[in-house]
Structures are given as C-alpha cells and as structure tokens.
Amino acid sequence: MADIQTLLSVLDVFSRAxxxxxxxxxxSWLxxxxxxxxxxxxxxxxxxxPDAPPAAKLFAAQTFRTKVTYDINQVDDANLPALRDTLITALQHYHNGPRTIMIQICLALSGLALQFPSWSNPVQSMIDVFGKNPPTVPALLHFLAILPxxxxxxxxxxVTDDEYRERAxxxxxxNAEQVLDLLSMYIQAPGVTHVIQAQVFNCLRSWLVAGEISAMSLAGTPLLGYSFEALSSEELFDPAxxxxxxxxxxxxxxxxxxxxxxxxVPRVIALRPRLAECKDDPEKIKGYARIFTEAGETYRLLLLQHTESFFPIVEAIGECSAYPDLDIVPITFHFWMRLAQSIGKKPSVSPLFQDAYKALMTVIIGHLHFPTDPGAMTGQEADSFRGFRHVMGDTLKDCCFVLGTDTCLLTAYEVIHAALARGPNVSWQEIEAPLFSMRSMGAEIDPRDDKAVPKIMDLIPSLPNHPKIRYAALLIISRYTEWINLHPEYIQYQLQYISAGFDDPIQEVNAAAGQALKYMCQDCKRHLIEFLPQLHTFLSxxxxxxxxxxKIQVYEAIAYVISAMPMEQAAQSLRTFSMDILAHVHALAMKPTRATKQELDDVCSGLENLEIMLHVIQTFGDELPSSCRNTCQEAWSIFDPFLAKYGSEFEISERVTRVFRHSLHFFGVGVLPTAASVVSxxxxxxEATGFPSYLWIAGKVIGRFGNEEDPALRGAYRDVYERSTAKLVSMLQQKAPRDMPDVLEDYLRMLLQMIEFTPDILFQSSVFPLAFRVAMAALTLVHTEIVFAALDFIRAILTHDCLSPPSNVIPPPKFPLYAEAIRPVVEKEGMELVGCLLTGLVGDFPEESTSIVVTIFRMLAGLWPSQVLVWLPSVLQQLPLATAPGQAKAQFLADVNSAINAKEPDKVKYAILALHRASRRARDRRRVGPLDQ
Incomplete structure (x- = not known):
C-alpha cells in the first residue's frame, strides 16, 4: 500500500500544472x-x-502494456496464464470503457499473445469470453481490431523472426476466416447499433491492411454490400x-x-450522382473523392485498356478536382500525376483523356485565382493558399505531359488574350492566374519552341501595370531564360521590363525583378557581356x-556575366565592381571618427555583395590574370586596418571572414604573401573578441598552406594556437560549453588541421594539455558536428603513429617528442575522458559516432590497459541507470576486463557495442512518457 500511495501522489503532480x-x-519516478x-x-x-482515481487506472493499464512489451522476462512461465487471466478480467471490468483503458488492456493482451505460445488460440479464447454476450462484444471488437x-x-x-512468423x-x-464470419454475423445481427457496425468496419480494415483477410474472401460475404450501403448512413459514412x-x-x-x-467498379461508378446530391456537404464530397481517386489509381491500367468502361471514374475525379473547397482538390492530384505518367508511355492518347486534361487545366487555372479581396485572408490563409498554388502548378505540368506544353501554354495565353479584350475593367486576378500557370509550366517548355513562347514574350510588355501582374510576369521571365538564351533578340526589351520592376514601389516586385535578372544573367550570360557597363551604371x-x-541578386547576376568573359576582361570587370565596394571599406578605416551604425551596416551589405560575386566566379584558375596579381595584397592593405578598428563588431567579423574564405579559394597561392599577416x-x-569566425579563417589558412615552411607563417600558426587556447580556457571559466558551441567547433576544426599539417606545433606547445581538455569539454555538448569534431581530434591523437610506430619503418625523429607530450596528458585526463565517452555513448552522442568511440577505447585499452581497468568502475558507477541499466554496466566491465586480461584489446569493440545496444533499448523505452503510451 505504501507503493500505491507513493504512486498516487506522484501521479497527482500532473493534475496540478x-x-x-x-x-x-x-x-522519471514513474x-x-x-x-x-x-x-x-x-x-x-x-x-x-473501484476507489482508484481515473488517471491511476489509466496509468496502470499503460504500465501493463509497457511491461508486456519490455519486461515479460520478469514473469515466470508458470505465471503467464495468471497474467493472461488478470488482463482478461480487467477487460471484462472495463468493457463499457473508458475507451483509453480498454485499448491499453487490448494492446497488452495482443503483446502477451505473441510471447505466450502455450496460449494456443487467443482469438478463439477471446471470442468465447466476450463474443456471446452483447454488452461485451465492443470489447471483443476492440481487441480484434488492435491485434493485427x-x-x-x-x-x-x-521475439525472433522465426518465432514471430510461427506465432503470427x-x-x-x-483465424482469419473465423473472424470474417464473425464480422459478417455482427454487421447484420438483429438490433445491431451503428456503434457496433462502425467497430466491425474498423476491425475489418485492420485485418485487411494486415493482409490476413483477402479482398476475394471478403467479396464472398455480405460485408462488401454493407460497406457501400453504409455510405447512406450519417453515422457510418466515414468508416465505410x-x-x-x-x-x-x-x-x-x-x-x-x-x-x-x-x-x-459498378458500385463505385454508381456513386457518381452522389457528388451532385452532396454538393453542399464538403465532408461527404471528401469521402467520395477518396473513393474515386483510390479506384482511379488502383485501376489505372484498366482505365488505359478499357477506357470507355472505366472512364466514368475519371469523370467523377474531374468533378472532385473542380470542387471549390481547396482542401478536397489535392486528394485528386496524385491520380492525375500517375495517370499522366502512364499515358506518356503509350504511343497515342485517347481523345477522352485529352478532353479530361484540358478540362482539368481550365479547372486548375480557375483555382489559381486570388480571392476578390486578398486582404481579407489571414496571414496563415494567405501562406496556405500560396503554397497550394505551387502544388497546383505541379498538376499543370501533368497536363503538359499529356497535351504537350505548347498546347497548354497557348490555352493559358488565350485566357489572358480574351480577358484583355474585355477592356480596362477586367480584374487583375483574371490575368494573374493564367500568368502563374505559365510560370509553373515553364519548367516543361522546349527552348526551341516557336509556337507558344514567342506569343507570351510579345504579350508581356502589353500587360496592365498592376503589381501582382508585374510580379507574375517577371517570374515568367525568370523561368523562361533558357528559351531567351536561344532567342537573344528578346533580351533588350526584357531587360527594360526587369529594370522597370526595380522602380516599382512594391518590395515583392523588386525581388521578382532581382530574380529575373539573376536567371537572365545566369542563362544568357554570353549575350549580356555588352550590357555589363549598363549594369554598372544602374548600380551606381x-x-x-x-x-x-x-541588390544581392543584382550582384549575383553581374557575377554570372563576368564569369562568361575572356579572363583578362573578366578580371578587370571584377576589379571594377570589387573596388567600388572596397572603397567604402577603406573610407571607414581611414575615417578619423568612429563610423555610425548605418555606415557599418552599409559596408556589411557591400561585403555580402562581394562575397556573392566571389562565390559565383569561384576562381580564374592557378594562374591569375595580370590585373589580379596584386589585388590580394591591395585588398589586405584595406582590410587589415579596417579589422584593427572595427573587428570587435560581430557583424563585421562575420562579413569580412566570409569574404576571406572565398578569397582564399579565388587567389589560391596568391594569398601566400599575406597569409602570415592574415593569421596574425x-x-x-x-583574443580580443572571442568571435569564432576568426578561428574559422585561421583553420582554413592552415588547411591550405600547412605544408609551407615559411618561418613567419609557422610562427603565426603557433601564435594563433597558443593565444586562442588561452582565450578559450578563459572563456570556459566564465561560460558553460553549451553557451559557446560555435567557438568550440571552429577551434576544434583548427586543431584538426594542425594535427594533420603542423603536429610539431600542436604537440610540443605548452598549451597542448589545455587543448585536450577543451576537446573533452566539447564532448558534453548535444551538438552532432561538435561531438564529431572533438571525437575526431581525440582519435587522431590516440591513433597517431608516434604512440605505436610501425616496427618495419624508422620513425621520424620528432615522434618520441610527440609521444612524450601525449602520454602524460592521457594518463592525467584518462578517467575524465572515459567518463565523457561512456556518458555520451549512453546519452546524446549521435548514432554514427559509435565506431569512433570504439576506436578510441581500443587504443586506450591497448596502450593504457591497467589504467583503463582502474578508471572504469568509478566511471560506470556514475552513469545513470535510466540510460545504462545495472546489468548492462556489469556485463560491460566484465567484457572489458576479459579483453584486456587476454591481451586482445580489439575485443573491446564488442563490449562497447553491447553497452550501446542495451542503452538504446532503455532510452527507447523512456522516450515515450509513462502517461503518453
């Protein structure tokens, strides 16, 4: 009773907010x-x-279900019949509900049935107990529905696969045939209620989906007819x-x-008149739409082989697609897509299907119309409608697949042409919707098309100057740029249309103009080289x-054009645009007073534009053009004083270092004369700011030029290593690792470059023990990339050849010095390292990291075997039982002892994997709260 009182008091916590x-x-207690x-x-x-609170009864039922799943080994085989009888008694007690408790008991009985072979026929047992007494039939139907x-x-x-197959x-x-007979009897039993019939349908579905009752066997029972008849019942419509x-x-x-x-099929076709009868009931239409589309998709091949007989199903789906409720329309889209794919494989298309897709296209364009007053939509409604338009756009592509893109585009063109012919009173929605359809279908156009696309291109300048229309037209240009590339005569006036878009007061139109310019320059870049001076003038x-x-899109567009130029001309053009930006950087660096926030923001924007240009152009190759050869030093002479003055501004640090990253790739070895100064x-x-981007760039330079023997450069590497380590240790005394994940990640990335390219600097510095401790601190974070970086660094240390050099190779002279640096650090920090590794293994380490943990443990067991055996007991004691059960910890310790005593450290792998499996099972069990099962 003490346990029960404690349990009740803990459960009561959840009722008190x-x-x-x-x-x-x-x-956790539960x-x-x-x-x-x-x-x-x-x-x-x-x-x-009878006196227990409802929450306690539900928890008890949930606990039975959980323990049957995970802890059946706690019950002796001799007591399994008693457990079964207990659950059956409980189900009898709760046969009237609550439903939540009944379901948990049924789940527990189902799980027990699978694990209790001596229970020879659970289905027959449950029918005998519950099936002959009308009040308990609902409980039986719940069990039979849940069981499969x-x-x-x-x-x-x-259970093993073989045990499962035999028991299932x-x-x-x-029992499938007996269950089918039972359901057939219940569905038509005298006095049967709609509630029971709905349960019958639910149970039937469960056995159908499990593959235990076949469609053929069901068709031989009254259940088939009753399913369609039940569509006339309000209460049974949804289950039917x-x-x-x-x-x-x-x-x-x-x-x-x-x-x-x-x-x-005849029964399905006979349902089509219901669409007109239920036109004012969206829920009914949704149900019929599901039936028609399921039939259409399942019998797609029969549609193609016997089109006239099955075509009423297609017509019914078309009616559902035309329904004004946009929650219902998408139900049909998958059918139209799959049918279009099948039709596309046939040598010819039936006129019936052509008519169906023509009608569908008209319907979709109608659905694309914005409401008369778009402002009346809430933000969520507007977002949903915009998202849905793109989904409808995919269905328009299906129409193109069947009818041909030019036919579909001309249809949309005629809709616009007819609307414009009605004069100035035409609504913008009537033009915008077919324009949107043209944009969606643009992905399907043939760049050599000479029927539809020229008409569309000629139409664009004559469209009304409404922002929604201009926005749609600009995005059409974005989508049709491959076609424009093969028809350069359209470039001039399309550029004029795009340019006018930048003058529109609506930001959305400006953005569309930027996108159009970007794609125009990307796809038509060779034709636009002569327009580059105009683009420079436009920016100025x-x-x-x-x-x-x-502005970012404009600079990206310019970069595409530059990338198409001859190298010398491209270099000069890039220099022109870059120096415009760097002039502002230089001006702020030389300004006698501190820059304003707006001035700094403007420079950051300029650097972002420079970054995007370098990202697009990438590089001119190993041999830089003459006009670029001194640019790196010139740019650094501007950036160095700028960083000295403003490097403590976080946004400045981010923008400048991102430009540096791209410059490192662009200039290649051209960076070498400035590399030492950059790292310094x-x-x-x-050291001054703790901003991670500075370490990021230092690591990139080491990764690029780590093999260089330049004394100044190597001195800069040592300096950044020692200063950053000291700074980071200082930061960790004031903040927890979780509060500075980006700093830890970039620091570790830098160390990984050092251990590969400059191990002498890494190991022989006095800060190496501190760097090792920082890596261990990083292992405490719940952050996949950082954990991997820390594990990779520790693995690289412990697997370094200096610790176990190959016997057939003379080791480099510095290897003993490296080993002398590593060994005392591992011996001092080993226990904490093992604790970090095991805590992460049974906790928050990513699944994919297990192999790295195995490697690290194998090296520890091989190089420090006696220490590992000393460290493990206290480390294991501190692991939480919730994620590392006591039995699993004891087995792990025994397995590691056995591997080390047998001088077979490689077998530590199996101990690690077994502990990880046991932990994963424990965590899976606890992942669902005890009240949410």
Missing part, C-alpha cells in the same frame, strides 16, 4: 517504477480498485469510406482480383534605392 522540474522528477518487478502487482491492484496492428507494427516485442500464423492467419478505400487498395494485384474488381545610379536582398590578425582579433 507543475513546473518543469517537478514534471521531470515525477516523469518510468523507474514501470521498470520494477513490483509494478505488476501494484498496477493489478490499481486497475481493479500490434502484431505487425510493434517491433519492440522481443497461429494467431492471425489460422475507409473500408472501401482499403478494399480497393487490396485489389491492386488486378489479375488475381478481377472477380472482386468486377463487383467493386539606382543601387542605393534597392533593398539589400534585391585573426589571432589578435580572436
């Missing part, structure tokens, strides 16, 4: 309780106690729709199920009016 700490404590062997008896008392799903989906039940056959397959859809789906093996299909005169997002500036800047 607890704080997070109380909730976590209560949750999970530990569910693990305990005593939970069986305690929950049995609670479940059958639990057996086929609960992969956590510990005995429980399900052997579900059953019919599942039944149709189960007949997808057409040749085997032709007899059933012949019984189903109008660039300040553009929002930064639009990064070292000073990080």
């Amino acid at each position: 607890p704080d997070k700490a109380s909730l976590e404590t209560a949750n 999970q530990d309780f569910q693990h305990s062997p005593d939970a069986w008896a305690t929950c049995n008392v609670l479940l059958l106690s 799903e639990e057996l086929t989906t609960n992969t956590k039940i510990p 056959n005995n429980i399900l397959t052997v 729709v579900d059953v019919i859809c599942d039944l149709i789906h189960e007949t997808q093996e057409i040749d085997e199920n032709m007899q059933v299909i012949e019984a189903i 005169s109008s660039g300040s009016k553009l929002a930064q997002e639009d 500036r990064m070292s000073i800047a990080f």
